[in-house]
Amino acid sequence: MAPTTRYVQQNLFNVNHKPLEVKTLLETELTEELVLQLIGEPPSNHSTTIGLSGGYTSSGILNSLAVSINPRIVLIQFKAKTKADETAVVTARKLLSDTILCRPNAVLYAFDMGPLALALYDDHSLLIEAGVDIQSACSCESPRIPLQAMKFMVKSTQAAKIYPDNIRDVFASPVRSLEKPETSHALAMRAWLASYVPTLGDMEERLREVPRINTKSIPTDRLLMLAQFTRTSQIQDSSRPQRTAHDFTAITAIDKKFKLESERFQTRLRNQGSGTPSQIELAVKDQYGGEFVTQAKPHTVNGRQGTLVVSGTIEGKTVTAIASVDSDGQTMAEQHRDASILAILQGTSPLFENPFLRTIWPDLEEVVWPEEKFPTHDTPPPLSYQYPLNESQQSAVEAMLTLTDDSRLVLVQGPPGTGKTTVIGAFVQSAVDAEWDGIWLLAQSNVAVKNIAEKLDKIGFNDFRLLVSKDFHLGWHEHLYHSISRNIVRSDDIKKAARELKGVKVILCTLSMLSNPRIDIITSKVPLKYMVVDEASQIAVSDYIAPLEAFSTLQKICFIGDDKQLPPYGQDEIPDLQSIFEISHFREKALFLDIQYRMPPHIGDMISAAVYDGQLHSNPEHGVSGLASFFVDVDGATEKQQKTSWEVGKY
Template sequence: PTRSPQFAMAYQTVIIHQDILKADCPPIPTISIHENDLSTTVLSAFLLSGANQPIGLSAAYGTRRVMQAIAFSTSSQVLVVKLATKTKPTVKKKGKKNVNGHSQPGRQLLRDMILCAKHRKVAVNMDRIAISLHIDLGMHIVDGVDLVSAMRSEQFTADDMVQLLGGQFAAHKATVANLFKDDSYSADRLRYISLQAWVAQRAAEKVQRLHALPAIHTGTLDQHHLSSMAEIHRNGDRLVALKPTVVKNDVQKDLTEKLGKLQVSSTRYKTRLRFSASQTLQLEMGHKGQTIKVKGRAMGVEGKTATITISGAKGSTIRAIHTIGREDPTNAEALRSKVIRLFLQRSAGFFNHYFSQSIWDPSTSLSTGGLTSAVPADIVFPHRPLNPSQRKAVRAMISDEDRHRLTVIHGPPGTGKTTVISACVTSLIAGRD
């Protein structure tokens, strides 16, 4: 079998054949190079392959979600740069050339000729790339556009990406979904990171009014706020990476069939079957005393019952079901991504809110002056006695002092956090009487 092209430690050129677009496309020459081997000649030749074109970007990340490689694409060529991992980010400080005290000429060329040059750069999840450049490499990006901003659902879906590429008659949905489902780094994933950048570039050429989409210029943002937002983003990315990619679903063995689809009942809430456009099911079914494996997908869920379509022979009983793929983002995760993207695009005043300032930038939090609302003179909670720490917490919550505008109640399970909140509510209600 043909081996997948791998990242080069120095410099190599491979030819990649795409299977995303249905139209015939020429093979894509792909240069894989280590950042220490970058030169003006290499970068100039790459830029000449797509003069006046938007440049597609993609990146691959390690287990700690640190950027390991970054890819750039014109319509006819891809350049993949393997990043050095043993040096610290070269974030400039006043009076110093960089943090680690030595120059990195390849990285500087990358910055000057592509990242901070006046080329429009496009990517799926450009927010992650921009933040990783800042937090991992100490570098900015100029004129970076996130293709998610052009998607109807405001988050990446294979359906929306296919539409950007020209619709179902122009692109294969299944291969699009498979291409963008993973951005992890490994030596044999050169093809994936290359095609991700190439597909982003092709989509950018088809997006109407690309110039009207909001651009990301991280160098013009407040750097303290950018670092705070980068920490939020990176921590969220690491939590998502901890989510399992395979989950065994606890279900009843018996099943029913309706209109050619299987109906299966979950027996445990935590491992229940869920509808997801990005996940598939692996079913082990009993059939004439044997176990057969078939693939399926949950098409809908109502209560404990999931409706499943399968491809292949059906069995009479369910022996096991596994959900393959990470679960879709929660509403909170999707909103977090949107807020971060809007911040990078300078479309949201996230750090103008007192709540945000109190957590991430308390030195800029301004006094709001005296409030006119009545504050209860004492704690009113007749339901049960409060211990000293609970009373202290309630007093802080009902206080009008600026230092208590943001009060965090924390503690192990069973220590009375809910009781504190209840006491705060009853005290505030009593104070209005």
């Protein structure tokens, strides 16, 4: 790539600004002279404001860096190291580090500075000393969304008005290729915007209060761990569909309001807020057969029923299609996880001192469990479960009831039909009978949590509450909770339900529910002390960072699952995405439930040999025996979709 220079006009504000000089080059073409041209010669006692922006490949690798010192911008393309140019690359990165990233008296500004700082280190061994995450200075409802952050920044000044569509386009995708003018322009604009933000209203003062990110002060093993978690979440985010077509039934169209009913939960209309689209497109046909597309925003969503506010009147017209475009949010759990990682980088979180974290990700320091926070009992309470347990189930329950420093984390592997929910039920009954409280039973999915609740109900234990989101429950899945409806606490009723929690010792919910902004109303009544996680093989290890930081009352964690079944979503495309079962020093200590009661023995024995190294035994008293199983070769068959499922056959 030959160095090029061009001049562009910023298109994010309605303010007059002289053209920006944009220079594009390979990192090996960076020179001290060019850096001097970029930065100039500021007085030694003055700080230099530098804006940064990163471009990534589709696999999440940082392949370019934009550096802006208004009005100049340099787009730097990173090179893959080879033996032929290794010396040149090392020299170039040292220059980049000394003169820009770790420049004395320089302050680096970027949107999402945390992921960028980690990518600089993980991909190119580059550190920063004074990085400022711009969104951390914005106190608005959705500060991580760049457009919302920008609206907050300009509200205190009358001199600037933003162009929302242009800002949305600039931040539309982190994947950048400097060979494409439209993407290199977006990369340059993001860096320029980062350098321009301190001039807006009171932002200079606000940004001064944001803790600096100094990756030079963080041990390398911790940086690598944080980088791995951030990389996997970035890839997951980029793999999300950018467009969702909604299945709906039209109800009425009056003036600018369109009422509809969603037909499928997976494509339902969502309330405006975290994790929802920035805009909705309606395909409309008028009475003359003319077709056009108009914009809309959700006004109200209540279960299946929803109302859109349309930019133009659609009364008398037909809405033929509705689609959400450019999802620009994360779930609350994802926000909570990323905020925890950012707090670690900013030095405001003591999470690296957490003994659970140190046990999961060992470092060179000894794990210490302070006795005042982590009481120990040499002998576990007796089992008080009224139903028989096999030997492996009993061993698992006893381990879950043991409170010693070397058993603060317990891993139980349970193949299909081995009684994982039975083990959970036995633990709950025995722990409650021993007067334990603060027992939280979690899983990745609402259905798995419901299954645990039904198991507790079946064994006669009813003194629990099941937290479920209104979004999942209302209008869609009330029928799933019929037998345990008296135990349900919906997310919109948390405050009211908290008054009735006196004496309740057991709470059930999804892991993501722990990130609900109002969960502290529940934990103030029922502190999270003993956490049991079902479906643990489907949960990424990084998803535990937020709960570990948020709940200092935690005394024990039990993980139950089976890594031979479903792994965390996306693991096929993201090899570094791990569940707790992929942490080798834990996997070696896993307790194995070794008798399955679901499959006929002849099928169970085959599965045992093929998947579980012959360790899984079958219930000899299974009601189905003496049968044979056959494999059917469907080579050449075709698939035919039946609603949301598929059939295989000869069509």
